[in-house]
Amino acid sequence: MRLRNKPWAEDKIKQYPQYVVPEPEKWRGKWRELFGNSRPLHIEIGTGKGRFIAGMAEQHPDINFLGIERQPSVIVSALDKLIEKELGNVKLLNVDGSRLRDFFAKGDVERIYLNFSDPWPKKRHEKRRLTYRMFLKLYEDILVEGGEIHFKTDNQGLFEYSLQSFSEYGLLLKNISLDLHNSGFEGNIMTEYEEKFSAKGQRIYRCEAKYRN
Template identity: 45%
Template sequence: MRRRKKKGSDEKLLSYKDFIVNGMIKQASPKDNSGDCTLFDYRILIEDEIYKDIINNYKGKWNIFFENENPIHIEVGTGRGKFITTLAKENPDINYIALEVKEEVLVKAVEKADKLNLNNIAFLWGNVELLDTYFDDDELDRIYINFCDPWHKNRYAKKRLTHHNFLELYRKKLKNNSEIHFKTDNSALFEFSLNEFCNNDWKLKNISLNLAKSSWTGNITTEYEDRYMNLGMPIYRLEAKDIR
């Protein structure tokens, strides 16, 4: 179903100039779009002012944005931001980037950071498929993926954020020995993800099939996660490290 955008959300989001980075780069389809294109093949990026700003001021320069050399952790699909703003508050020596394409929910996350007066977080309004444009190789220290769209039908498997195409993209952007932390409430997506990680040389640890009943401590929840845990639904979690 097509998403309904809330009028004025983009203007409100961009008004938070201390927090927001506009990564909504315009795209065009190639003239010849025949054949079995992969998720990352079909787009041509328009090199407009937004693109130039990302390339000139952010890609490979996020440490300059944060004015320090602290580790950089990113959450892809940050939603309303409870998870990452809590992490930022509890870990002032880590820099956080919240990536989200939906401006009407991202503005809620920015409002949380503004109220907490956080100075170690940035909000990147953009698309996870453009990580190669937003970041240099080996620029990130950790990636969080929380409750992403499971894309139930097999023909949409390439859209799942734990598909091996995405895992290769994350691998490029992560430093050596860095990790991906993944949570979902969808058992089929978790099974799919376990196989994708294992088949692509990621070492798994802290695997949980019911996070609330596990011995793992220190869990930071999302708004979505809170609702499911209150209903007694299992939450699946893993940590993955590149071992190639």
Template identity: 50%
Template sequence: MRLRKKWWARPEMEQSKEVVINPRELKGKWKEEFNNNNPIYLELGCGRGRFISNQGYENKDINFIGIDLKDEVLVYALRKVQEKEVENVRLTPLEIAFITEIFDKDEISRIYINFCNPWPKKSHNKRRLTHSRFLERYKTFLKPSSEIWFKTDDKELFEASLEYFKESGFELTYSTYDLHSSSFENNIMTEYEEKFSSKGMKIMFLIARLK
């Protein structure tokens, strides 16, 4: 769906301390941005921010960074973060293909990938955020034994991702084809997750640990 341009979004974001407009300047310096040594968790494609704002609110001893490309989406994530008055969340506009340009070695302790584009055409598979090509990039800044948590409603993407993680040297420590009927606790829902599950769609979920 094409988003209508919101010309007011970027100025609003530029005035906020929760948004990092030039993230490349903080490569290797994210702890200085948060002014503490707490672990940093990253959400790729944070959308309108329900997930990351709730994570930040419920986990004050962890720092969170949310990335999304469109100002028109990210500005709503910013408002959710501000509404909850959380100090441990930062948002940044970025094309995820350039992710290695903003993080240094061992800088991130966990990645969340929630309902990313499944790119169903075979010729487009390499654009998937769980594809081996992306996983190799994440490994350049993930700490040893860090985890990637992945949720999707797309079965083909999920099953392909199981193989991508194995190919890239990750250990699958948890996986389910029906998250909401599983024994997994403390799940925080995203906007898409609530929408899909309300229609009876099953949510698939896995945790992969970097060896």
């Protein structure tokens, strides 16, 4: 999908430091101080236009959320949702998700959401998939003991690859769904991509992967 350039995006981001955290490196190991409470912290890598993270924050006011998105022209749409809803338990990071260790210490995060990540279908691009073992190690380095990854995709090939990658890494798999919207799963918050794909009749795949204590 072609990304529409918004040259004003970076200026707008700077106008709302209460929602898009400037210099997030400063809060490594201290996110509870930023939020002003000791609630669990959940992050979404590749938050896109923010429908999921804003919806989760509304549904779970007892949890703090961070949406991570590296494209300024995309994250401003998520910013608009937070401004409109005036949510106090969710913030955004305009950074590259591959740099998680720069922003989070071990145990900062309890859960990671990966929603409709780029499948990178060519074998030579395997290392770019967000469920590749290198990324699973990265997530382990910031999660609490027994932390979880919640993963959704419309891509069957990526889902099969991810199940195998999770298993080979030693994660415990649970709540595996091969057709999420017909599974009876409760509390699902759709992303923009999810709504688009499901409207076309495409199945949505979902699973949860838990790190061993």
